[in-house]
Amino acid sequence: MLNVAVRSLEAISESALLDAEVLLCLALDTTRSSLRAWPDKLIPSDQQQRFLALLKDRQQGTPIAYISGVREFWSRDFDVTPDVLIPRPDTELLVELSLNLIPLNQALNILDLGTGSGNIAITLAAERPASHVSASDSSSSALRIAERNAMKHDISNIQFYLSDWFASIPSGSFTLVVSNPPYIAENDAHLQQGDLRFEPYSALCAMENGLSAIRILADNARHYLEPDGHLLIEHGYDQQQSVTSIFEECHYKNIKTFTDLSGQPRVTYGQKPGSN
Numbered sequence: 001m002l003n004v005a006v007r008s009l010e011a012i013s014e015s016a017l018l019d020a021e022v023l024l025c026l027a028l029d030t031t032r033s034s035l036r037a038w039p040d041k042l043i044p045s046d047q048q049q050r051f052l053a054l055l056k057d058r059q060q061g062t063p064i065a066y067i068s069g070v071r072e073f074w075s076r077d078f079d080v081t082p083d084v085l086i087p088r089p090d091t092e093l094l095v096e097l098s099l100n101l102i103p104l105n106q107a108l109n110i111l112d113l114g115t116g117s118g119n120i121a122i123t124l125a126a127e128r129p130a131s132h133v134s135a136s137d138s139s140s141s142a143l144r145i146a147e148r149n150a151m152k153h154d155i156s157n158i159q160f161y162l163s164d165w166f167a168s169i170p171s172g173s174f175t176l177v178v179s180n181p182p183y184i185a186e187n188d189a190h191l192q193q194g195d196l197r198f199e200p201y202s203a204l205c206a207m208e209n210g211l212s213a214i215r216i217l218a219d220n221a222r223h224y225l226e227p228d229g230h231l232l233i234e235h236g237y238d239q240q241q242s243v244t245s246i247f248e249e250c251h252y253k254n255i256k257t258f259t260d261l262s263g264q265p266r267v268t269y270g271q272k273p274g275s276n
C-alpha cells in the first residue's frame with residue numbers, strides 16, 4: 001500500500017516517500033518509527049479509507065503541513081492552517097540573529113510584525129523569557145492561530161495585536177523589531193508552484209516587486225526602536241541590494257545582510273542611529 005502511494009506522489013512531490021509515510025502515520029495515529037518497526041502490519045479498512053482520503057489531498061497539491069495541521073520550527077510544533085504561512089527553515093536564520101542580539105536575562109521589548117502562526121514571536125518569547133514580545137498581524141484568523149500556538153507552548157510574555165503593520169501598535173520603545181513580511185513579486189512564477197499555491201497571498205506577495213511591505217517596515221520601525229535598537233527583516237534571495245538601499249534611505253547604520261543555509265542572502269540587519 002505504501003509503495004503504491006509513494007509512486008502516486010512522485011509527480012507532485014520531491015519527498016514522496018516521506019510524504020506517504022507522514023500521511024499513513026496520520027491515518028493510523030502512529031509514529032514513523034513504529035511504522036518502520038511493523039512494515040507488514042495489516043491496516044483496518046476504515047484507516048485505509050482515511051489514508052486514501054489524505055493521499056488524495058496531497059495528490060492535489062495540498063501541502064503536508066496543512067494536511068497534518070502542524071509544522072516544526074526551532075524544535076517546537078506549531079499549529080498551521082491555510083490562514084497562515086507555513087514556517088520555513090530559512091526563517092530560523094532570523095531567529096538565530098535575533099537571539100544573538102537579546103541577552104538571556106534582560107527584560108527587553110521585542111516586536112514581531114506579520115506574525116502569522118506566531119513561530120518567530122513565540123520562539124523568541126520562549127527562548128528569552130525575561131523579554132516581552134509584542135506580535136501583530138492584519139489577519140484575525142492568523143492571530144487566532146498564533147494565540148493558540150502561544151497557549152500550546154505555555155507562553156505568557158507575549159501580547160498580540162490585530163494591526164496593519166504599525167497602525168495599532170501602541171507607541172513604545174523596542175530593542176528589536178523583526179519581521180518575515182510578504183516579499184514575493186506579484187508576477188513571480190514560483191507562486192504557481194508547490195506549497196505556495198495554497199498559502200495566503202497576503203502573506204506571500206507585496207507590490208513594488210515584492211518590496212512594498214519591507215519599505216513600510218523600515219520606514220516606520222525607526223520611530224518604534226530605541227536608540228541603537230535593531231531591525232531584522234527577512235527578504236527574497238535577489239533583494240539584498242534593494243533592501244540595503246531602503247535601509248540606507250531610512251538612515252539605519254551598520255547595515256548587513258546574512259545568508260541562509262542554502263547560501264542565499266536572506267535577512268538584512270540595520271541599527272537605529274544612537275541619540276548622540
Ligand code: GLN
Nearest residue numbers: 180181182183184203204
Ligand atoms: N520565503 C518564502 C518563499 O520564498 C516566502 C515567505 C514570505 O514571503 N515571507 O517561499
